[in-house]
Amino acid sequence: xxxxxxxxxxxxxxxxxxxxxxxxxxxxxxxxxxxxxxxxxxxxxxxxxxxxxxxxxxxxxxxxxxxxxxxxxxxxxxxxxxxxxxxxxxxxxxxxxxxxxxxxxxxxxxxxxxxxxxxxxxxxxxxxxxxxxxxxxxxxxxxxxxxxxxxxxxxxxxxxxxxxxxxxxxxxxxxxxxxxxxxxxxxxxxxxxxxxxxxxxxxxxxxxxxxxxxxxxxxxxxxxxxxxxxxxxxxxxxxxxxxxxxxxxxxxxxxxxxxxxxxxxxxxxxxxxxxxxxxxxxxxxxxxxxxxxxxxxxxxxxxxxxxxxxxxxxxxxxxxxxxxxxxxxxxxxxxxxxxxxxxxxxxxxxxxxxxxxxxxxxxxxxxxxxxxxxxxxxxxxxxxxxxxxxxxxxxxxxxxxxxxxxxxxxxxxxxxxxx
Numbered sequence: 028x029x030x031x032x033x034x035x036x037x038x039x040x041x042x043x044x045x046x047x048x049x050x051x052x053x054x055x056x057x058x059x060x061x062x063x064x065x066x067x068x069x070x071x072x073x074x075x076x077x078x079x080x081x082x083x084x085x086x087x088x089x090x091x092x093x094x095x096x097x098x099x100x101x102x103x104x105x106x107x108x109x110x111x112x113x114x115x116x117x118x119x120x121x122x123x124x125x126x127x128x129x130x131x132x133x134x135x136x137x138x139x140x141x142x143x144x145x146x147x148x149x150x151x152x153x154x155x156x157x158x159x160x161x162x163x164x165x166x167x168x169x170x171x172x173x174x175x176x177x178x179x180x181x182x183x184x185x186x187x188x189x190x191x192x193x194x195x196x197x198x199x200x201x202x203x204x205x206x207x208x209x210x211x212x213x214x215x216x217x218x219x220x221x222x223x224x225x226x227x228x229x230x231x232x233x234x235x236x237x238x239x240x241x242x243x244x245x246x247x248x249x250x251x252x253x254x255x256x257x258x259x260x261x262x263x264x265x266x267x268x269x270x271x272x273x274x275x276x277x278x279x280x281x282x283x284x285x286x287x288x289x290x291x292x293x294x295x296x297x298x299x300x301x302x303x304x305x306x307x308x309x310x311x312x313x314x315x316x317x318x319x320x321x322x323x324x325x326x327x328x329x330x331x332x333x334x335x336x337x338x339x340x341x342x343x344x345x346x347x348x349x350x351x352x353x354x355x356x357x358x359x360x361x362x363x364x365x366x367x368x369x370x371x372x373x374x375x376x377x378x379x380x381x382x383x384x385x386x387x388x389x390x391x392x393x394x395x396x397x398x399x400x401x402x403x404x405x406x407x408x409x410x411x412x413x414x415x416x417x418x419x420x421x422x423x424x425x426x427x428x429x430x431x432x433x434x435x436x437x438x439x440x441x442x443x444x445x446x
Contacts, residue, residue, distance in 0.1 A: 038348045039341060039355065040372065042088075045287040046331070048252050049200065051132055053088035054348060055368045058290070058335040058356030059136040059203065059258070061103060061397070062093040062404050063426075063433070069099070069109040069440060070118040074408030076125040081407050082361060083129030086368030089354070090131050091203050091290075092122075094138035094210075095194075097186040099444060100150030103140045103210070106433035110135070110190045113444065116197050123198035134201035134254060135194040137187055141211030142172035142220070149438050153179060155214050155221035155228065155237075162390040180227060180237060183211070188244035191255075201254025204241055207292045212238045213260060216277065217269045235277050239284065246285040256288040256333075257281055261320035271320050275327050282329040290333040290356060291321050318347060325351040340378045341371045362403040363415045384419045395419035398426040 044050045066072025082090050096102050096109045110119060126133035142154035145168060152170035160169040175183070191202045206212035214220040215237045221228050227236050238257070246255050261274050278289055321334045334347050335356030344355040360367055363379040370377040381399070386392035399422040403413040 063106040071122040078408040079126040085366040105437040119197035138205035139211040398422040
């Protein structure tokens with residue numbers, strides 16, 4: 028008995044109470060991964076319910092959904108989930124219920140892609156400035172964005188608030204505002220993507236205005252005990268872009284606004300550090316890609332921090348917590364083994380392994396790596412075992428076919444909504 032107790036003793040299993048008052052059962056978080064698994068009508072369905080039921084049973088204390096779109100005409104992919112004023116709420120209630128069925132808490136990540144929209148997607152491609160995503164020869168895959176007007180900016184703030192309000196109504200325990208990975212709020216923060224000369228551009232205070240307005244609007248429409256978190260890049264890993272000093276300043280701006288947690292990640296489609304492929308040594312020094320930068324930020328942060336990126340072993344999760352970070356986010360590891368946190372209670376050496384993606388073009392390599400992960404999510408959602416050894420190139424081909432089918436369905440749905 029004493030041996031079993033010794034095996035389960037770890038700071039990763041200690042509860043954590045958020046500033047808003049709610050308590051998470053432990054320090055392990057299923058971080059957001061873009062599932063691209065929406066059912067007809069861009070709502071969650073049985074595959075997502077099963078996937079989140081498995082994760083809830085798997086031992087993580089908090090599940091954060093893949094990004095849910097606040098604007099039906101702006102999706103990161105054609106199989107994305109949308110929650111806006113016109114969405115039916117019952118599927119979201121069932122999603123929240125499945126995610127909490129095993130004892131986990133669940134937050135909805137809410138997002139707007141901005142300019143990171145495929146050129147073949149219907150709808151809109153907006154950005155702080157008319158600056159296209161630059162991924163070299165693959166840039167043509169992305170739409171040419173339109174610079175947002177002040178009215179569109181204000182409408183977008185209202186969309187985030189409405190999605191958060193409805194997420195709470197559906198039974199979610201919180202929301203995470205996505206301001207990382209080169210999506211819209213991250214674009215406004217970046218001096219490379221944001222070349223405006225009005226009140227939303229120029230100084231960091233102006234570039235952060237949209238994010239701060241979104242957080243204020245969200246906090247104003249949800250209950251005091253409903254969690255509000257922000258996902259923020261620790262750095263963009265691009266010369267002249269958003270950096271760790273900027274991140275520290277933005278965290279300080281968020282501190283008085285009722286934010287419960289800041290999740291640190293990094294990169295964008297242009298420099299995909301979130302997949303471990305930025306080329307920056309700071310993402311290769313450890314299994315936890317962004318720990319070096321997190322150690323820098325934790326010294327000045329007035330808010331609890333969560334770190335996501337590459338954690339697959341319990342000792343590394345413990346190293347993250349020892350740095351002063353409060354929560355450990357896990358993505359790909361839980362796609363491969365949804366029950367890994369529960370295994371860590373009895374086997375500190377349990378881990379998962381994914382072979383590196385050996386493709387020279389970093390944009391293609393990032394896409395193939397994410398396709399391999401989503402292949403695992405679809406298998407779990409179908410009640411099957413994962414198959415992490417699948418060839419990433421094959422996974423990308425299969426996903427391309429699935430995306431084409433989803434795109435036709437999304438086009439029809441969007442036309443029907445406009446009638």
